[in-house]
Amino acid sequence: MKRILTMELSRHPGERVRLAGWIHARRDLGAVSFLILRDRSGLAQIVVGEPVELAAESVVELEAIVVPAPQAPGGVELHEPTFRVLAEPAEPPPIELRRPQLKETLPTILDYAPVSLRHPRRRAAFELAAASLHGFRAALEALDFTEISTPKIVASATEGGANVFPFDYFGRRAFLAQSPQFYKQTLVGVFERVYTTGPVFRAEPHDTGRHLAEYTSLDAELGFIRDHFDVMAVVREVIAGMVGAVRERARRALELLEIELPDVPVEIEWLHFADTGVDDVDLAPADERRLCETRELLFVTGYPMAKRPFYTHPDSGRPHYSNSFDLLFRGLEIVTGGQRLHRYDDYVAALDGNTEPYEGYLQAFKYGMPPHGGFALGLERWVAQLVGARNIRETTLFPRDLNRLTP
C-alpha cells in the first residue's frame, strides 16, 4: 500500500490507508487514547481503543481507516490503527511540541533547533522562505537573468574592512565574502543580467535582533540601465513574484500563521532622501518605521554618498546624493541597491588610487562595462517582516551570531 499524507486524508473516507510520521502528542481518556500524527503536510488524529506505548517523537508507519469526524482537525479521524515503529526517541524531547504555540524562550528554542523546528508554526516560517526563493528566481528568469555561483573565499573585503572574517588560505590571508557584489558586477560584463542566492558573512559585533554573522542574500545585477529607477522596476517585479509564489506555494503556512500578504502596487511609491525630513546621512530605525506608518512598501532613493559604498554612482545633478535606494517593508529596510560606477577612471578616483587589492574586480571596468546596477535582499529579514517576528533568529534555521555557533 502506498503511503499518503495527512493532508490527503479527507479524499479517502472509509478507506484503509497507510501513513507515516512522528507521534506529535497523545492524550489518554480512560479507555480511549488520542494520538496526533505529524507528517510534512500537517497533523491527523488517531483514535486508539487499547493502550499503546508510543512516546512523543516516535517515528511510525501505520495503517488505519479514515472516518469522517467534523470535530477533529482536518475533518477526519483514523480508527483501528496498526503501527510499525521505525525509531524511538532516546529520551523525552526538551521542547513541548504538542502546544499550539511553543512556550520556551527563544534561546532554548534555538539551542534545540533540530527539535523545535519540527513544530508546525516554526516549520511554516521556512516554508515561506522556500516559496520566496522560488518566486525570486522565477521573477528574474522571466526577465532573462542568468543564475551564477560566486566564490565565498575572497582576497579583499567588499563592503569595507571592519566586519570581515579573515582566515588562512594555504598560507595566504583570505576573507569570507561579505556579499557577491564584485562578482555579480563583473558578470554583468558576461551575461548582462545575473542573479545569485547564497550565504554572506559579516563579523557583526553587535548583538541585535536585526543582524546575523551569516545570512542568505538574494542578489541581482543588470546592465544597460538608464539609472537606479530601472533597477527599482526589477525589484518591484521580484517582490511581486515572491509574494505571488508565497501565496500559491505556501498556502497552509499562511493560514497557520494567519499572515496577511502585502499588496504590491504596479509602481511602488518612492521618496527622495532629501524629502524624508531626516537631517542626517542615513535613516535611523525609527525613521524607517515612521515612513511606513501610511504604507507597507516604500522606496527611499538618493541616499547621501557619504553612507554608501565606494562603487555607488552619484546623482549627476546633485553629486552629494547617490543613485541608490532602499526598499522599506513594514518599517524595515529589506532591499538595498542602486546604480554602480561603470567607468574605470571613476573607480580609480573612488578608491583614491588604492586599486591594488581590487585588481581582479577592476578588470571588468578596464575592458568595457555598460551602465549597470543591482540590489540585494536578505531572505531571513524578508520572512521576519512577513511573519511579524521581532528577532531575525526566529526566521533563521540555525542562526550564527556573537554567541551562537551551534547547533
Place this chain on the structure above:
Amino acid sequence: MKRILTMELSRHPGERVRLAGWIHARRDLGAVSFLILRDRSGLAQIVVGEPVELAAESVVELEAIVVPAPQAPGGVELHEPTFRVLAEPAEPPPIELRRPQLKETLPTILDYAPVSLRHPRRRAAFELAAASLHGFRAALEALDFTEISTPKIVASATEGGANVFPFDYFGRRAFLAQSPQFYKQTLVGVFERVYTTGPVFRAEPHDTGRHLAEYTSLDAELGFIRDHFDVMAVVREVIAGMVGAVRERARRALELLEIELPDVPVEIEWLHFADTGVDDVDLAPADERRLCETRELLFVTGYPMAKRPFYTHPDSGRPHYSNSFDLLFRGLEIVTGGQRLHRYDDYVAALDGNTEPYEGYLQAFKYGMPPHGGFALGLERWVAQLVGARNIRETTLFPRDLNRLTP
C-alpha cells in the same frame, strides 16, 4: 525605440532597430568595415561604410537597418548604423575574444576571467550550469522537496578533520562547512524531504584537475526510505530533470559547444562494488573510466564501509559493505550518496562514544528520525563532464585552489 537582442534580428528584416552590446571584433576591408556586436544572446555583423573609431570591448548602443544576408552569421547584417558609445575600454583586452576558440593557456584565461568569460564558448558552459540548477530544483520540487539554507560556519568537521579551513569566530574556533550533510539530515526530521544548493569548502592540498577548494554542491535528503535504492530513484529523476532543463533552456549553448546530451534511461543500470572486479576499498579513476566504456551512466552500489563516512548505513546482510552508491557519468563520479544511520545508539557506536563535537547534530537522532538517505552532486564536475572539459577549472567561474585566490 526599445532595444532588441541580436538573436531576434531575423524577425525584423528591413526594419530600423536598436541594439546594445560590446564590439566583439572588427575587420577593415578598405572602404568597408565589418564590426561584430556581442550581446547576451549572441553575435551580429554590422557593415560600416565609413571609418569608425571603436576599439574591441567598447560598449555601444546602436540603431541600424536589418538586411537579410544569407552569408552572414544569423542570416542578417546591420546597415547604416549610428552609434552611441556607453563606455570605452581603458586599454586593449589581454584576451583575444574575437577568435572562435580562445588560444590562451588555461592559467591566462583564469587570470583574466572577467574578460575571458565574455567569450561565447566560455559563457556557454555557465549557461549549461544555470539550466542544470533549474532542472535540479524543478525535479525535486515536483517530488515535494523543500528548499533549505544551511550554515557554512560550523563548529565541527563534517567529513573528517583533514581538509577543513579553520578560522577565528569571535574568539572561538570555527570551520567552513565541507558539506551541508549534518543540516540536511537534521531537517529531514522537519520537512522529510529537503534540498539545498550552495558552496562547500575543502582545504584540498592536491593540485588536480578534479578538485577545488570551493565548489557548488547540489544536495538532497529524504526520509521514510526503504534503503539506498529509494535514493537512487530520486537521483535518476534529478539527472533526467537536469538533462531536460539543459535541452530546453540552453539550446544555443548546446549548439555552440556541439554537445550530445546523455540519454537517461528509466532505470539507470547499477553494479555492486563486489562485482566491479576491483580488489580494493574504493574505485580508482581508471576503474571509473573502464566501467563507463559501455555505458554513459552507471550506479556503483555497496562501497566498503571502510571508505565511507561514519554516518553511512551498513548493508545489514553484509556489514562490510554499505548501503551507499556513486553515480558515474562518462567515466567520472559525479554523485555520491546512500542511506544514513538513523538510530541514536548507532551514532554513538559509530563515533566510538566521541559524541561531544556532534552534540547539535545528534539531537535529531536522539529525538526520533526515520530511515533516510540522500546524495550530493558537484555542479562544476557535472558541467565539466557535459562539455568534455579535462580540468574542472574550465567550468568554474572563479576557481579557488592551492594557488588561486583571485580574481
